[in-house]
Amino acid sequence: MSLGGATVLCFAGSYAIALALEAARLLGPRRPVMRALGHAFGAAGILAQMVYLAVHPPALASVRGSLLVLSLILAIFYLYGSIHHGRLAWGLFVLPLVLGLVALAELDPDRGADRGPWRAAAGALSGVHFWGAVHGTLLLLAAVGVCVGFIASLMYLFQAYRLKAKALPEEGLGLLSLERLEEMNRRALGWAFPLLTVGVGIGAILLGQHSDPLGGWTDPRVLGACVLWAVFAIVLYLRYGRRRIGARRVALLTIVAFGLLVFTLASTHTLAPGVSR
Amino acid sequence: MKLQVLGWSFRKTRLELRERLAFDEPARLHALAEIGARFDCEAAMLSTCNRVEVYVGRSADEPLPDGDVMTEFVAQRKGILVSDLAPGRYEHQQTDAMRHLFRVAAGLDSLVLGETQVTGQVRLAYELGQRAGSIGPLLHALFQHASVGAGRVRTETGIARGRVSIASVAIEYVRQVFAHFSDKTVLVIGAGKMGGLTLRHLGRLGLGRILVTNRSSEKARTVALSCGGESVPWDQLNDALSAADIVLSTTGASEPVVTEARYRAVRARRGSRTAVILDLAVPRDFDPAVHDGESTWLFNVDDLARVRERTLRDRQRHLGHAEAIIAEEQQRFLSDWLRRRNGPLIARLTEDFEAKRRAVLHQLLGRLNGRLTAADQATIEGAFRLLQNQFLHGPISALAEEMPEGGRHTLREALRRLFRLAE
Numbered sequence: 143m144s145l146g147g148a149t150v151l152c153f154a155g156s157y158a159i160a161l162a163l164e165a166a167r168l169l170g171p172r173r174p175v176m177r178a179l180g181h182a183f184g185a186a187g188i189l190a191q192m193v194y195l196a197v198h199p200p201a202l203a204s205v206r207g208s209l210l211v212l213s214l215i216l217a218i219f220y221l222y223g224s225i226h227h228g229r230l231a232w233g234l235f236v237l238p239l240v241l242g243l244v245a246l247a248e249l250d251p252d253r254g255a256d257r258g259p260w261r262a263a264a265g266a267l268s269g270v271h272f273w274g275a276v277h278g279t280l281l282l283l284a285a286v287g288v289c290v291g292f293i294a295s296l297m298y299l300f301q302a303y304r305l306k307a308k309a310l311p312e313e314g315l316g317l318l319s320l321e322r323l324e325e326m327n328r329r330a331l332g333w334a335f336p337l338l339t340v341g342v343g344i345g346a347i348l349l350g351q352h353s354d355p356l357g358g359w360t361d362p363r364v365l366g367a368c369v370l371w372a373v374f375a376i377v378l379y380l381r382y383g384r385r386r387i388g389a390r391r392v393a394l395l396t397i398v399a400f401g402l403l404v405f406t407l408a409s410t411h412t413l414a415p416g417v418s419r
Numbered sequence: 420m421k422l423q424v425l426g427w428s429f430r431k432t433r434l435e436l437r438e439r440l441a442f443d444e445p446a447r448l449h450a451l452a453e454i455g456a457r458f459d460c461e462a463a464m465l466s467t468c469n470r471v472e473v474y475v476g477r478s479a480d481e482p483l484p485d486g487d488v489m490t491e492f493v494a495q496r497k498g499i500l501v502s503d504l505a506p507g508r509y510e511h512q513q514t515d516a517m518r519h520l521f522r523v524a525a526g527l528d529s530l531v532l533g534e535t536q537v538t539g540q541v542r543l544a545y546e547l548g549q550r551a552g553s554i555g556p557l558l559h560a561l562f563q564h565a566s567v568g569a570g571r572v573r574t575e576t577g578i579a580r581g582r583v584s585i586a587s588v589a590i591e592y593v594r595q596v597f598a599h600f601s602d603k604t605v606l607v608i609g610a611g612k613m614g615g616l617t618l619r620h621l622g623r624l625g626l627g628r629i630l631v632t633n634r635s636s637e638k639a640r641t642v643a644l645s646c647g648g649e650s651v652p653w654d655q656l657n658d659a660l661s662a663a664d665i666v667l668s669t670t671g672a673s674e675p676v677v678t679e680a681r682y683r684a685v686r687a688r689r690g691s692r693t694a695v696i697l698d699l700a701v702p703r704d705f706d707p708a709v710h711d712g713e714s715t716w717l718f719n720v721d722d723l724a725r726v727r728e729r730t731l732r733d734r735q736r737h738l739g740h741a742e743a744i745i746a747e748e749q750q751r752f753l754s755d756w757l758r759r760r761n762g763p764l765i766a767r768l769t770e771d772f773e774a775k776r777r778a779v780l781h782q783l784l785g786r787l788n789g790r791l792t793a794a795d796q797a798t799i800e801g802a803f804r805l806l807q808n809q810f811l812h813g814p815i816s817a818l819a820e821e822m823p824e825g826g827r828h829t830l831r832e833a834l835r836r837l838f839r840l841a842e
Contacts, residue, residue: 302712305592305595305596305712305716306716308718308726317595318598319594319595319596319598320595320597320693321596321597321598321599322598325598386691387691388691388713388714389691389693
């Protein structure tokens with residue numbers, strides 16, 4: 143079977159098996175071989191997804207494209223974290239997000255609109271296409287930050303809940319300390335916000351300057367990105383402003399921001415009246 | 420093989436007597452050397468805060484000094500009356516002694532089930548025996564197998580998992596909240612023993628600053644001096660609570676020192692900064708309502724003890740599996756030991772029969788020289804070899820099946836067993 147035959151099922155299946163192995167470690171006796179197998183399946187999934195994206199490169203601006211690339215980056219984040227923090231239940235939090243993004247990508251009604259090989263596309267990068275690509279890339283990187291912040295927030299809330307109930311971590315569901323998780327969230331939001339700001343800024347300029355086929359400021363993706371930026375700004379102000387809120391509330395707001403992100407990514411750009419696809 | 424263990428442990432011997440019985444390293448080295456010289460046997464001694472045990476053994480089936488003799492030896496060395504030692508004494512022989520050592524090394528006979536410190540102490544007992552020259556082939560093999568068994572129990576069962584000391588459970592909670600400690604301030608309220616122990620554990624994490632306060636300023640200064648901290652006047656407790664990230668409270672107060680109302684004022688000054696409070700006092704020093712699950716995490720003795728009890732209950736579930744591993748390793752030791760002991764004997768027996776067979780065959784073939792074909796010679800050689808193997812099968816099997824207790828047999832009984840003869 144050639145590598146070019148990699149399908150969505152290949153990498154999604156690998157991630158699902160890695161998740162199942164992670165869950166099995168929680169329920170049964172700990173065996174190093176299961177952890178190693180989980181890593182192997184995770185790595186296989188990443189490889190298959192990279193091959194798939196190379197052979198069937200989707201448009202970054204499309205729902206499917208952004209979700210698949212985002213899920214790939216998070217899958218790499220999972221593998222790194224799982225190897226680096228071997229005793230923690232890393233995969234139980236990250237892999238469901240990865241699988242969720244892949245599933246969302248597959249639900250995109252325009253999933254047949256993949257572009258040709260990257261080489262041909264690269265030659266077309268000029269002018270508005272170039273800045274459009276920069277805009278899309280920055281938003282994607284900001285999305286990675288939001289996702290990492292979301293994962294850290296979920297872990298934080300779970301850990302806080304257990305500590306509030308005064309339970310100690312069980313074997314297999316080890317988590318980072320609250321301080322470490324709060325740091326992780328803070329750093330993720332800290333570098334995502336400037337990227338989002340610049341990305342939204344470029345998008346706003348492009349929207350204003352060009353007779354875009356987009357539907358203007360009421361375009362769902364445009365609206366979503368702007369609201370996401372506003373929520374980000376509020377979170378950062380509340381966390382670091384004069385009246386600081388606690389880490390738990392920051393975690394909850396980060397989860398809200400993640401919800402907005404999913405809405406933004408899952409929305410397609412609507413077209414201006416009279417413009418056909 | 421002869422093996423025996425004599426000991427005194429927390430089960431039947433009170434702490435004061437165990438403290439008097441304890442042997443430090445130099446004392447153990449002398450005692451072991453003397454046992455070896457006086458009784459001409461192998462010896463090892465285990466001495467911990469919960470037990471003192473003397474293992475003696477011989478590879479040959481010759482009697483060992485009995486329990487009374489060894490008790491007198493120990494009593495003389497420690498200046499204790501034999502009558503004081505006799506009631507709490509326990510003694511095991513042969514396979515029971517083996518099983519006892521394996522269980523002790525694996526932490527199955529410990530005050531806290533599954534504790535792992537004792538494995539290192541058993542290893543130390545072996546090393547001291549080596550240095551004293553009292554470890555021979557029997558105890559060497561026995562202690563090696565005990566160590567392997569302990570390792571298997573630890574890795575293949577959950578009997579050593581979780582925290583069981585109050586101080587270590589407390590530290591575990593702190594580590595679930597904080598990742599860095601060099602920038603943290605610890606406030607110690609009171610001068611209780613548990614607080615000191617927990618502070619020592621915390622100190623290993625590399626604390627930034629330690630504040631100590633007590634109703635008695637003298638006691639506060641003493642505790643601060645002992646832990647490298649600063650003493651804080653009692654009337655500045657609120658300021659200290661505002662500054663501290665971790666609080667250890669162990670006063671002897673009969674009522675809460677910090678009520679919810681008092682801490683509300685402290686919390687207003689702290690803002691959203693996280694604090695972990697370890698209330699190790701009985702009665703409690705902190706109002707439980709102080710624990711809000713947002714920025715203030717309060718753990719008292721009940722919480723810590725509950726985790727400890729749950730851990731111990733969980734460990735009990737693994738006891739059966741651990742005992743099975745011990746039984747396996749014990750059997751492995753026995754097979755290994757018998758193989759080592761009987762191997763040279765079997766080799767000599769086989770060589771002797773081989774020599775006799777060749778001699779008789781040589782004589783026979785010499786007399787029949789010229790009258791036999793090569794095929795006939797090969798048949799006769801094969802028949803003699805078959806006869807030799809059948810003669811040897813009985814004795815070799817009987818040796819392999821012999822129990823380590825050995826025991827004396829009459830010559831008649833020995834012949835019957837060796838050659839599988841019916842009565």
